[in-house]
Amino acid sequence: MPIVSRGFHGRARDARHRLPPGQYETADFPVLSAGPTPAVDLDQWEFTVRTETGARHIWDWAEFMALPSQTKTVDLHCVTKWSKFETEWQGVSLDVLLEDVETSAEYALVHSYGDYTTNVPLEDLLDGQAWIAYRYDGEELPPEHGGPARLLIPHLYFWKSAKWVRGIQLLDVEERGFWENIGYHDYGDPWREQRYQGD
Amino acid sequence: MTLTPDFLDGNAAAGDLEFLFGTDMTMASGRCRGCGEQMMLAQTHAYLGGPGMVLRCPGCEGVLLRLVHSPTQVWLDAGGLDYVTMPAPA
Numbered sequence: 561m562p563i564v565s566r567g568f569h570g571r572a573r574d575a576r577h578r579l580p581p582g583q584y585e586t587a588d589f590p591v592l593s594a595g596p597t598p599a600v601d602l603d604q605w606e607f608t609v610r611t612e613t614g615a616r617h618i619w620d621w622a623e624f625m626a627l628p629s630q631t632k633t634v635d636l637h638c639v640t641k642w643s644k645f646e647t648e649w650q651g652v653s654l655d656v657l658l659e660d661v662e663t664s665a666e667y668a669l670v671h672s673y674g675d676y677t678t679n680v681p682l683e684d685l686l687d688g689q690a691w692i693a694y695r696y697d698g699e700e701l702p703p704e705h706g707g708p709a710r711l712l713i714p715h716l717y718f719w720k721s722a723k724w725v726r727g728i729q730l731l732d733v734e735e736r737g738f739w740e741n742i743g744y745h746d747y748g749d750p751w752r753e754q755r756y757q758g759d
Numbered sequence: 760m761t762l763t764p765d766f767l768d769g770n771a772a773a774g775d776l777e778f779l780f781g782t783d784m785t786m787a788s789g790r791c792r793g794c795g796e797q798m799m800l801a802q803t804h805a806y807l808g809g810p811g812m813v814l815r816c817p818g819c820e821g822v823l824l825r826l827v828h829s830p831t832q833v834w835l836d837a838g839g840l841d842y843v844t845m846p847a848p849a
């Protein structure tokens with residue numbers, strides 16, 4: 561890459577991006593997993609929203625692909641302290657998926673293929689803050705980064721952006737997920753450095 | 760659904776476990792609460808580098824043990840194990 565262009569890019573970056581406290585920038589995209597990578601067949605893939613009353617809304621892959629998608633460029637902040645700027649994703653907004661879901665729940669527990677879960681307040685999934693993403697950097701989302709589809713919720717630490725997502729359970733009472741029930745913060749705001757319970 | 764492994768052998772977790780238990784755990788063995796398989800630490804599947812450390816059963820891939828370090832606290836969940844046993848010091 562020509563030096564002139566690099567310099568220009570660097571200045572643009574400095575002006576537009578900030579690092580949350582305790583983070584450093586990386587150009588890599590580290591793969592962090594708490595278990596084996598599931599290979600999910602698209603003809604068996606389903607995404608389910610289950611409400612606090614037990615009502616289910618289910619999309620198969622074809623139905624999910626038929627939903628309107630958005631392309632977003634966002635910064636990622638991992639609790640292991642790396643941040644990655646300007647990552648490009650395509651996915652379906654949770655506003656679309658939750659549009660016809662009747663609920664008075666305040667909490668969500670996100671479930672993945674495999675045994676991973678993570679908890680987020682329902683309001684953090686709405687209003688253009690979260691997507692079910694299935695393309696990264698113009699390509700199909702690879703399995704090691706959560707493909708066929710993962711949650712993308714970039715305003716929280718990246719462990720909340722559950723890989724291999726299979727559904728969302730809406731709850732009146734908060735239930736803790738895989739990392740939250742062993743010390744990690746229930747909310748996980750990188751700007752308030754909410755890494756661990758009590759932060 | 761098939762699963763692709765990307766783990767290290769459980770001895771990769773030996774340092775973290777020694778920090779917690781105060782003794783070398785590489786001679787420890789335990790039994791999986793999920794499937795009943797009995798194994799040495801080295802036979803477990805260790806997933807490191809994430810927010811915490813996870814040991815999984817080589818038989819059923821269930822979680823045996825999870826360990827999280829913060830700057831001020833250590834959290835341990837060994838609920839996936841029926842028991843852990845190791846040779847008593849001579």
Ligand SMILES: [Zn+2]
Pocket residue numbers: 791792793794795796816817818819820821
């Ligand atoms: Zn087992």
